[in-house]
Amino acid sequence: MDEKYFPEQIENKWQQHWEQTKAFQVTEDDPRPKFYCLEMLPYPSGFLHMGHVRNYAIGDAVAWYKRLQGFNVLHPIGWDSFGQPAEQAAIKRGVNPRDWTEENIAHMRGQMKRLGISYDWSREIAAHRPEYYKWDQWFFLKMFERGLAYKKKSPVNWCPKESTVLSNEQSSGGVCWRCGAEVEKRELEQWFLKITDYAEELVEDIKQIESSWPEKVLKRQRDWVGRSEGAFVDFAVRDSSQKIRVFTTRIDTIYGATAIAISAEHPLVDELLAESPLKNQVLAFAEKVKSDKAARGRIVDEEEQKEGINTGVLAVNPFSGESIPVWVANYVLIEYGTGAVMSVPAHDERDFEFAQKYSLPIRRVIERISHEQESIPHDATSEDQSIAMPHAFTEYGILVNSGDWSGKLSTEGIVEMAKYAEVHGFGKAAVTYRIRDWGVSRQRFWGAPVPIVYCEKCGMVPVPEKDLPVQLPDRAEFTGSGESPLAGVADFVNTTCPNCHAPARRDTDTMDTFVDSSWYFFRYCDPRNEAAAFDPAIARQWTPVDQYIGGDSHAVMHLIYTRFWTKFMRDLGLVSFDEPVKKLLTQGMVTNRVQGTDEWKAMSKSLGNGVDPDEMIAAFGADAARLFVLFAAPVENELRWSESGIEGAVRFLRRVYTMVWRWNERLAKTETTLASDEPNDQSSGARALRRKTHQTIAKVTGDFEDLHLNTIVAALMELFNELSAFAVDPATATAAEVFVVREALAALVLMLAPFSPHAAEEMWQHLGHAGGLLNSGRWPQADAELARSEELEIPIQVNGKLRSRVLALPEVTEEELRAAALKDEKIIAFIEGHEVVKVIVVPQRLVNVVVK
């Protein structure tokens, strides 16, 4: 054993050892209970950044902890290797995307190994390899069979800078999620996956994961699905057979409807106006609204003005029989509900604003429930109350001016009026969702081709399963024109119809890369299966994922798609549960100071505040880098990079190492059994050290369950400090002292393994243990009896302020404590001349003397 701690040497040695012994490979025939620990698979950009390091350090800590506890831990890694950057590199530099990607993977794999992350490398997968994307295509065909994959011409989000289609999730806020360019709308034939069929489940099943996923992720998912309970109501158009269907969550306010407002894109706009003298004006307005919308996103902060135009058409309120005007309004969205709303200015802020601008009547039909008021307000109030209302009253209350419904509560009205509408055939209770179907078509080369063929005779024909995969060609022209590069590859496009064998053309779009990542962790279970995406029986042994770790940037996209995909796989009979991930941890960002400023921002090349993991490893060692990353902040917080912080981590490892070195020889020579009662002598330092050891084990084990990794490291440092304070010379230590030191050091080293595994393995060996720590199932057990304090220091307060402390045994009675407190000299001095009103004794905790 070297006297000095040389991380490079130790890390190389153990990495080689792990590699040679295939230390982290797991099998399904292992009798131990399983644990599936998963980190989000990276895009192979070529270089690991500190965010990756943090992600994998957290995951590896969990994996090691569970292994040491005796679990059979599946801890795999792979590559989300389809996607834009490879294609950009091809366009800009003419490189082959496949070569570029493989080189990046090779480099990043090396970096991961230098970090010593305990992956089962035999299960490594990469999305761009045909043996993987074959199954993307297979799933696509299964969806196609069931009508869950369909093609439609639709306005899509188009990124002009990258010449591609984006999903709704990827164009949130009107800008491209990747390059920030403003998104345009285009009409294109696109493939969609029917995630909307699962909208209800995606909300409902949140119940199953509520306590184990971060609230902020669940909130964003709920918002994204946007479930809304309400009702449809049909308003008949006067002098026409047409009806306008509106969606409302407040059918109780329907007697207050003073207009119908429809979206500029509403299909009835043309038809309704056929004979109207206002036709040209209204259509011109509708066009203007559409172009304004296309331009939106440019000005983010400026709320758009509400604008509208009266079409001159009248619609009939089916409840009151009243005729009200139909307007086209820019604030009504075609994408949501029915693209038409009933305008109730008195009880909706937007309608109120609109009504004020265009002087539409504002009619109050809900009154606040007043507790002083004995009787329910009746309809005697005046008709037009616009003057009396400074803004809309959006609360629930009691219905007024609502015909026979007056006097009912809003909540009753909402239910009963929807029923009434259904009975009379002009509406019904309904639930709407904001979520849209998932557009997966990309006009890109570097992705999984859509396995569909177009035949003149047979039309759209799915590629038969036996012909999968539809292989990407080796190369294509990257024109950057916007059309899929595959369209220019004749060998690819031209094929024969699987049905009639006539010449046919392939679909030239590729799939969104989020398809690849929606099911990849099932593939890890059975990664080399050539006959299926995975064997359900094998997947059942590992899934669901017990702990998933990644950034919260995937709170809606990846994490909602993968939930959807799982439910689909369940419906195929491949899995038997609803939710793929039991526990989710979203780690915080890694930031660094931007040079010359006081700002902390995510590390990036453009800001010049990046830190290269390889340099960190070279300078301080992987163990110290990992220890620092886990210690410096709670896992979900932002992590501020600090060079001196990482130096502190090296110092700690060095001290522990030196301590092991000092005791190494003596530990080897002395029996491990506890030969006498000596360390149990209450007052001895040895007893105190044992107590600290067992207290630390209890704390660390508890904190691991909640992933409070930073406080675990603090606790390990405390244990080490106690060990240092136990200043016994190894040469002259008694057998009992050697025993407690061994116990403390062994516990410390074992519990350090999830943070700094190489150093821990090395020290474990020097503590006299043959064979590795790994899979030893030796996570230390806390002995509650040994952890218990024999002597308590009880704070004594006078009127809630700390004035003194007394020592007491844990068994001390309340009476004894009270007496001890009142006998205390300092306390006597404080209460002298005052009347003791009462004495509060909290057993084992504190005494508070209350005086007047």
Next chain:
RNA sequence: GCCGGAGUGGCGAAAUUGGUAUACGCACCAGACUCAAAAUCUGGCGUUCGCAAGGACAUGUCGGUUCGAGUCCGACCUCCGGCACCA
């Protein structure tokens, strides 16, 4: 605007059910070792009054509940994140 989350030393942060606020680390200061520096080790380190013993004040602000509040309640301020006409 709406919905979340958070405000504790110079900094990152600790603190079971309300019960010794500031654990652990970083930075800083002093001392030891050294010709010297680095490294290492030892000690100190919320603010303030005091030679000291000790006291007063401190968890964003103001109030409340309580013997006792970082923790609970009410109002407000600030910061971060998400959504943004969702009927």
